[in-house]
Amino acid sequence: MARYSNSQIALHWLTAVLIGLIIALPYGRDFFGDFLGGTGGVFVLHKSLGLAVLALTVLRLLVRARHGAPQILPPDAVWQQRAAKAGHALLYLLLVLMPLSGLLFGKRPLELFWLIPLEPLPLSDTTRAAAKWFHVTAQWLLFAMILGHALMALVHHYGKRDGVLAAMLPAARG
Template identity: 45%
Template sequence: MMLKNTPERWGAVSQLLHWLSVVLILGLGVLGLVMVELPRSPRWFWVYDLHKSLGLSVLALAALRLAWRAYAGAPRPVPGTPRWQARAASATHALLYLLVFAVPLSGWAYDSVSGLRPLRWFGLFKVPKLAAPSQELQPLVRDAHEWLFWILIALVAVHAAAAFYHHLFQRDATLARMLPGRGAASPSSTPAAEIR
């Protein structure tokens, strides 16, 4: 498999970064929902530190994905895709990138204004604070982090539903070209709009 993207499909690096992001974001979502129910204990601090470290990892991964996409390009829309669908997909991707940056940044900001103990990325090194502690900003930033997360989850659901719609009903290569070990779409999966 090619490492770099081609006009027809995503390369191995893009696929790896995409699916790693999916796993981390879903894991962070579950961890975030569980940790707010935990009683204050040594485990509570450990879970919070893990959540923060994983969130910073998602932020770094998002920057890497964006840099790789700028370098490797992106496949063209599947032939036969209506222009409005291609534009909707582009807008959705842009919003996903924006939110994948905004959610961890808002979490980092919340950690900063909360004035909690120093944040250490997986215990390896200290992460600087983005702002001074602030009782006034703390609930606003916390709510922003939570709302941004739910908007991200909703958009991910729309993105996944569109991919499955293309795979199951349009029978095109939209989903398959982001899966490892898959070649180009076979003629049987060519959209009806292409067969003339």
């Protein structure tokens, strides 16, 4: 059965875990704030993880360019292949644009993981407002894409039983 490379699998699941945490942080700011020194700490981690996801996404795109994507759908499933390619392209685009838009709308300095100070970019209030609007609005599209991505993986695994999900799962040792 065709599979993604080990590096693609590791980067995918690391990205998935980080995105889950990135999403949880602002919505659970009261809970997480107790551990991170308040709301400010929650958003330091949110933004830092967002930039980490941006770096991982660039790495993922480089690895994908090198290794390609395995042919895991049947050759005659043309519309499914096109839908999968479009969905993946949109997910990658959002994984690049969400952290960038978050970085653009920030007015305060950011200490990346409390270690590396990053000054805000010298942008107009109009540009910051547009970036914030995009970031806050596009999150809903990202949520929908993540849910759709996971749902389709489950449909392939439990409904079609065609090995699509297994191609992105770590290989079982035996």
